Amino acid sequence: MAGRKRHSPEEIVSKLRRAEELAAAGATRDRIAAELEVSVATLSNWRRQYAGAEREANRELERLREQNARLKRLLIEAVLEKDALRCAVKARR
Incomplete structure (x- = not known):
């Protein structure tokens, strides 16, 4: 009995994309599952x-x-306000 492999979410999404490509090309469910090396139920x-x-x-x-x-x-507004205050302080000196 073969051990079960856990797939990461990234791997699953990648395999589902591949499954969509194969389905668009006319592959059957069984063929898609075999190509992705998973069962039809898992897919x-x-x-x-x-x-x-x-x-x-x-x-x-x-x-x-x-x-x-x-x-x-x-942030831009805060920088502009800070610059205006700095100019006002310099003008008072």
């Missing part, structure tokens, strides 16, 4: 578990980009 479980993971990652990336842009604007 089905992975699809159910990781379905939409890429969409969620894209949403999170977009949220982080928006937050980054907002923080950059705040």
